[in-house]
Amino acid sequence: MVGVVHYLVLSAAVFAIGVFGVMARSNALMFLMSVELMLNAANINLVAFSLHYGNLTGQVFALLVMALAAAEVAIGLGIILVLDRNFGDIDVTVPTTMRR
Amino acid sequence: MAAIELPTWAALAPALILAATALVLFLIDSIESEPDTTSPVLLTAVGLAGALGALAFNVWYLIADTGQNAPIELFGGQLMVDGMTLVLGTIVASVLALVVLASYDYIADDPYQAEYFSLLFLAATGMTLLGSVDSFVTAFLALELSSLPSYALVAYLKDNQGSVEAGLKYFLIGALSSAIFAYGISLIYGATGSLQFDAVAAAVDPTALPGILGVGIVMVAGGVAFKTAIVPFHFWAPEAYEGAPTPISAFLSSASKAAGFILAFRIFTTAFPIEAVATTIDWLVLFQALAVVTMVLGNFAAATQESVKRMLAYSSIGHAGYVLIALAALTPTANADLVLGAGMLHLLVYGFMNTGAFLFVGLAEYWDVGRTFEDYNGLAQEAPIASVAMTIFLFSLAGLPVGAGFLSKYVLFGAAVGAGLWWLAAVGAIASALSLFYYARVVKALWIEEPSQDFEIDTYPVGLYAAIIVAAVVTVLLLPGFGLVSEDAIAAAGALL
Numbered sequence: 001m002v003g004v005v006h007y008l009v010l011s012a013a014v015f016a017i018g019v020f021g022v023m024a025r026s027n028a029l030m031f032l033m034s035v036e037l038m039l040n041a042a043n044i045n046l047v048a049f050s051l052h053y054g055n056l057t058g059q060v061f062a063l064l065v066m067a068l069a070a071a072e073v074a075i076g077l078g079i080i081l082v083l084d085r086n087f088g089d090i091d092v093t094v095p096t097t098m099r100r
Numbered sequence: 101m102a103a104i105e106l107p108t109w110a111a112l113a114p115a116l117i118l119a120a121t122a123l124v125l126f127l128i129d130s131i132e133s134e135p136d137t138t139s140p141v142l143l144t145a146v147g148l149a150g151a152l153g154a155l156a157f158n159v160w161y162l163i164a165d166t167g168q169n170a171p172i173e174l175f176g177g178q179l180m181v182d183g184m185t186l187v188l189g190t191i192v193a194s195v196l197a198l199v200v201l202a203s204y205d206y207i208a209d210d211p212y213q214a215e216y217f218s219l220l221f222l223a224a225t226g227m228t229l230l231g232s233v234d235s236f237v238t239a240f241l242a243l244e245l246s247s248l249p250s251y252a253l254v255a256y257l258k259d260n261q262g263s264v265e266a267g268l269k270y271f272l273i274g275a276l277s278s279a280i281f282a283y284g285i286s287l288i289y290g291a292t293g294s295l296q297f298d299a300v301a302a303a304v305d306p307t308a309l310p311g312i313l314g315v316g317i318v319m320v321a322g323g324v325a326f327k328t329a330i331v332p333f334h335f336w337a338p339e340a341y342e343g344a345p346t347p348i349s350a351f352l353s354s355a356s357k358a359a360g361f362i363l364a365f366r367i368f369t370t371a372f373p374i375e376a377v378a379t380t381i382d383w384l385v386l387f388q389a390l391a392v393v394t395m396v397l398g399n400f401a402a403a404t405q406e407s408v409k410r411m412l413a414y415s416s417i418g419h420a421g422y423v424l425i426a427l428a429a430l431t432p433t434a435n436a437d438l439v440l441g442a443g444m445l446h447l448l449v450y451g452f453m454n455t456g457a458f459l460f461v462g463l464a465e466y467w468d469v470g471r472t473f474e475d476y477n478g479l480a481q482e483a484p485i486a487s488v489a490m491t492i493f494l495f496s497l498a499g500l501p502v503g504a505g506f507l508s509k510y511v512l513f514g515a516a517v518g519a520g521l522w523w524l525a526a527v528g529a530i531a532s533a534l535s536l537f538y539y540a541r542v543v544k545a546l547w548i549e550e551p552s553q554d555f556e557i558d559t560y561p562v563g564l565y566a567a568i569i570v571a572a573v574v575t576v577l578l579l580p581g582f583g584l585v586s587e588d589a590i591a592a593a594g595a596l597l
Binding site: 052060064068082085096097 | 269275
């Protein structure tokens with residue numbers, strides 16, 4: 001029987017993979033994908049607990065999180081595009097114009 | 101008692117006006133025959149009307165006691181309007197009006213002005229809504245509504261490497277912290293089965309799943325710490341404030357920070373009251389530690405800067421530390437109304453004096469004066485009125501009694517002492533004394549030093565000047581008027597507890 005604890009472990013694993021990606025990758029697109037993993041880890045929790053408690057709050061919120069994740073990616077891709085135009089690279093460690 | 105009976109949803113009028121203004125600005129831009137030819141005067145006038153309209157509604161509701169005796173609940177308890185909502189709305193709308201006025205000159209030569217103003221209003225809508233959220237769902241939505249346009253605004257000068265770099269860093273850390281915030285919310289939902297603030301507080305059971313709840317609370321605190329630039333999540337702030345167009349720096353460091361703090365006040369007093377969660381995680385100790393680290397780090401880093409704008413960015417982190425005292429000092433012995441009210445008052449006063457200081461930097465950028473302290477040498481000979489205003493802002497930020505910054509800091513530190521946290525107030529006072537050193541460096545450069553360059557100042561921009569002077573006048577007027585606003589703020593805090 002798959003219980004709520006299994007989902008919690010799964011979501012924690014997905015979240016941890018996302019955190020690892022954020023820490024270890026310097027490619028801006030990889031960063032976006034990692035953040036997406038972290039948000040989806042939250043969604044797994046929300047849907048699993050929604051079933052566990054028998055109310056729909058969590059499922060509705062999961063839908064909203066998905067919509068917001070899409071909006072965030074749209075803004076992110078725009079910023080990554082101007083990053084590439086200005087610095088010729090999408091490595092997030094390249095721009096250091098302000099550090100002296 | 102009101103002369104006019106308004107429907108309940110009209111309590112959201114400030115946020116609705118801001119959202120409508122954003123859409124009107126889009127509309128004006130899209131019905132132009134040629135792209136990007138809209139008159140800047142028209143855009144600024146519409147923007148100013150929207151911001152002042154929202155401000156008028158906030159002030160009217162504050163005076164008419166709308167929602168201050170009993171909070172007005174809307175949309176099945178997802179949103180609510182009470183005194184704190186209106187205080188935040190007042191701060192956001194005032195800062196927005198100043199920023200709109202200053203942007204007229206600052207972005208005069210840049211394309212996509214209508215989009216700039218629209219995004220500004222969308223962000224302001226999100227910030228205003230952050231004051232009226234009553235569940236984690238709306239809190240997350242409003243937080244994102246205020247953050248997403250801000251990312252784009254910071255990177256608005258898209259041919260300027262500094263602006264793009266600032267936008268990138270702000271976006272990266274913002275996206276990361278909103279993911280952490282969302283995960284924290286999902287854990288809290290897991291521990292309590294609800295997302296409404298009061299239902300969460302009622303369902304908090306320290307004996308069942310204490311680990312999940314504790315991690316959830318820490319993650320939510322992390323999401324809020326990003327918005328307010330509190331220490332472990334402050335890395336974006338100096339970069340974003342330095343690279344962004346200066347009116348945007350002013351907007352983010354004043355309005356956005358105030359919105360984040362009001363959200364923190366709401367969450368930690370309504371959803372996680374300390375008596376309910378103390379055995380899971382004692383957030384008083386957490387915030388006391390963060391307040392000390394933030395005050396010390398912000399002020400010391402500010403003292404070592406060469407660029408005036410970056411110095412203001414770090415000083416803004418230091419001020420986040422002062423306001424955090426309001427949460428850190430909510431001990432059982434504290435006069436809780438006074439502590440929280442003092443935090444709100446400092447946010448209000450800070451909104452004017454910090455916006456003004458950033459706008460003066462914007463004025464210097466407009467004249468191509470340069471960015472370091474030395475570049476400001478002798479500027480007072482060319483621009484005495486603006487320099488007087490800047491002197492008022494800086495001394496008020498430091499806590500000298502030329503502006504209301506003195507009173508708000510005094511009340512804040514006094515409230516901390518009253519809560520038995522004299523050491524927290526002492527750290528704050530020492531940090532303020534240190535801050536006087538680096539603020540005075542700017543004043544010395546302006547008034548005492550001989551000019552190190554020939555200024556080429558041929559125009560005096562009307563919008564920037566007007567915004568700076570209004571901010572200075574309000575900063576000074578809040579000194580005698582402090583008693584008036586403090587009543588409202590402390591009453592608003594009292595309603596929360």
